[in-house]
Amino acid sequence: MNRLSPRAAVLCQGAVRGLCVSSRQGRESVAKPCSEEEAALYVHWPYCEKRCTYCNFNKYIPRSDNEAAIRSCLVQEARTLIRLSQVHRITSVFFGGGTPSLASHGTIAAVLEAVSQTALLPQDAEITLEANPTSAERSRLQQFQKAGVNRLSVGVQSLDDQELLLLGRTHSTSEAQKTLEEACNLFPGRTSVDIIFGLPGQSLASWHRTLRQLLDICDDHVSLYQLTLERGTSLFKMVQDGRLSTPDMEVASQMYEDARRTLSESGFRQYEVSNFARNGALSAHNMSYWLGKQYIGIGPGAHSRFVPRGSGGQQRQARIQTLEPEPWMKEVMHYGHGTRKVTELNDLDVLSETLVQGLRTDIGITHERWQQIVPSLSLYHVFGASQEIGELRQAGLLVLDERGLRCSWKGLAVLDSLLLPLLTQLQEHWAQRETGTF
Ligand SMILES: C[S@@+](CC[C@H](N)C(=O)[O-])C[C@H]1O[C@@H](n2cnc3c(N)ncnc32)[C@H](O)[C@@H]1O
Ligand SMILES: C[S@@+](CC[C@H](N)C(=O)[O-])C[C@H]1O[C@@H](n2cnc3c(N)ncnc32)[C@H](O)[C@@H]1O
Numbered sequence: 001m002n003r004l005s006p007r008a009a010v011l012c013q014g015a016v017r018g019l020c021v022s023s024r025q026g027r028e029s030v031a032k033p034c035s036e037e038e039a040a041l042y043v044h045w046p047y048c049e050k051r052c053t054y055c056n057f058n059k060y061i062p063r064s065d066n067e068a069a070i071r072s073c074l075v076q077e078a079r080t081l082i083r084l085s086q087v088h089r090i091t092s093v094f095f096g097g098g099t100p101s102l103a104s105h106g107t108i109a110a111v112l113e114a115v116s117q118t119a120l121l122p123q124d125a126e127i128t129l130e131a132n133p134t135s136a137e138r139s140r141l142q143q144f145q146k147a148g149v150n151r152l153s154v155g156v157q158s159l160d161d162q163e164l165l166l167l168g169r170t171h172s173t174s175e176a177q178k179t180l181e182e183a184c185n186l187f188p189g190r191t192s193v194d195i196i197f198g199l200p201g202q203s204l205a206s207w208h209r210t211l212r213q214l215l216d217i218c219d220d221h222v223s224l225y226q227l228t229l230e231r232g233t234s235l236f237k238m239v240q241d242g243r244l245s246t247p248d249m250e251v252a253s254q255m256y257e258d259a260r261r262t263l264s265e266s267g268f269r270q271y272e273v274s275n276f277a278r279n280g281a282l283s284a285h286n287m288s289y290w291l292g293k294q295y296i297g298i299g300p301g302a303h304s305r306f307v308p309r310g311s312g313g314q315q316r317q318a319r320i321q322t323l324e325p326e327p328w329m330k331e332v333m334h335y336g337h338g339t340r341k342v343t344e345l346n347d348l349d350v351l352s353e354t355l356v357q358g359l360r361t362d363i364g365i366t367h368e369r370w371q372q373i374v375p376s377l378s379l380y381h382v383f384g385a386s387q388e389i390g391e392l393r394q395a396g397l398l399v400l401d402e403r404g405l406r407c408s409w410k411g412l413a414v415l416d417s418l419l420l421p422l423l424t425q426l427q428e429h430w431a432q433r434e435t436g437t438f
């Protein structure tokens with residue numbers, strides 16, 4: 001089985017609300033999906049207590065207490081980038097990391113305060129904080145709630161003590177269960193759990209046990225991530241040195257299928273490759289990524305996609321902030337932001353991102369959304385006549401109909417292998433269009 005890693009979720013594209021018209025290369029007037037009035041906001045907290053054996057996200061072990069400095073830099077960068085984007089409304093805020101539950105509630109409140117002073121942050125906007133069981137006792141969770149957090153994403157990862165040890169987690173199963181219970185108590189209907197499967201040596205029986213236990217204690221949102229063995233992590237090294245077995249891909253595929261079936265039988269909708277929700281508890285913030293809306297990322301290594309209208313920009317940009325906390329802070333103090341890299345996205349980039357992100361969801365890409373990017377180019381134009389795509393449709397993996405383009409239930413499990421032919425077809429069609437063959 002071939003599946004996207006969780007971090008692919010942050011590479012986003014096009015948008016759905018609002019059209020702005022720009023003329024590119026004098027070719028045609030293109031209505032672009034800018035959703036320019038609003039954006040989601042991601043805030044990266046770069047510190048963790050300890051490195052988990054599997055993780056290569058942008059995180060550091062703090063050497064000194066520099067929270068006051070980080071706080072003022074996050075506040076400054078939020079102001080700068082919101083002004084640069086000229087959005088009037090922040091639709092959701094996500095404090096991710098690293099381990100943002102290690103930050104003090106004062107820092108969370110200060111960032112939210114700065115956001116409210118710079119743009120409208122509606123009362124009911126989803127405000128998520130990622131919480132690790134070891135830094136999320138009830139009193140801390142209550143303080144976060146007072147600061148404005150209304151959704152928690154709890155990093156449980158496994159409900160088996162041996163597996164937690166292997167993953168290098170700092171908590172036991174019972175500690176994770178207790179945190180989850182407190183979280184569900186304080187944030188009913190708005191508590192999510194992250195679980196990883198496909199671990200070296202993990203058996204189907206152990207996974208089934210975890211799933212059963214999970215269903216007993218979880219709330220309305222579950223994220224299931226297949227382990228990606230990341231270069232540079234200690235888990236990768238242990239597998240490479242032969243101290244641990246390579247995770248079995250066939251077994252991992254079976255785990256995924258069993259989990260999808262079990263969760264769906266318990267009333268969960270699989271609304272994205274790795275995400276399941278019941279009672280409508282879909283994550284608004286993550287949906288913004290998958291639907292190609294604008295998002296602003298602040299903090300070390302955060303990613304953004306927005307149109308910098310404040311500097312006269314008309315085109316969507318991809319931005320990445322400086323990775324390491326200390327240099328990032330220096331840049332923010334100097335320039336008001338720590339943006340390290342800016343990439344202008346052309347229409348083909350936006351279409352490609354729309355494909356990659358949109359197909360992760362069960363709704364896929366609607367005709368309306370696709371044609372907001374380039375009105376004269378329909379999904380049927382690009383994919384309708386392709387023999388290879390036709391075969392994928394016939395195999396029951398892809399659906400192209402009056403609603404748009406999407407994966408079937410079967411197709412969602414092998415999305416990576418569908419993306420290659422889809423992206424190739426898009427590029428070929430685009431090249432023919434540019435040279436006037438179409
Ligand atoms: C970057 S972490 C931050 C959350 C928080 N620090 C925690 O550990 O609970 C977000 C999620 O990514 C997932 N993740 C991280 N590394 C992964 C890997 N190598 N393979 C699969 N999932 C991974 C984990 O489930 C984790 O909860
Ligand atoms: C893997 S997802 C887990 C989301 C969780 N399952 C939920 O439903 O709320 C979250 C992680 O993705 C990464 N992430 C999300 N948005 C990001 C952005 N804009 N820039 C950089 N990293 C981002 C962060 O490491 C964050 O901890």
Ligand code: SF4
Pocket residue numbers: 047048049050051052055056057059097098099132155
């Ligand atoms: S999984 Fe979470 S706690 Fe563990 S190192 Fe990564 S960011 Fe830190």
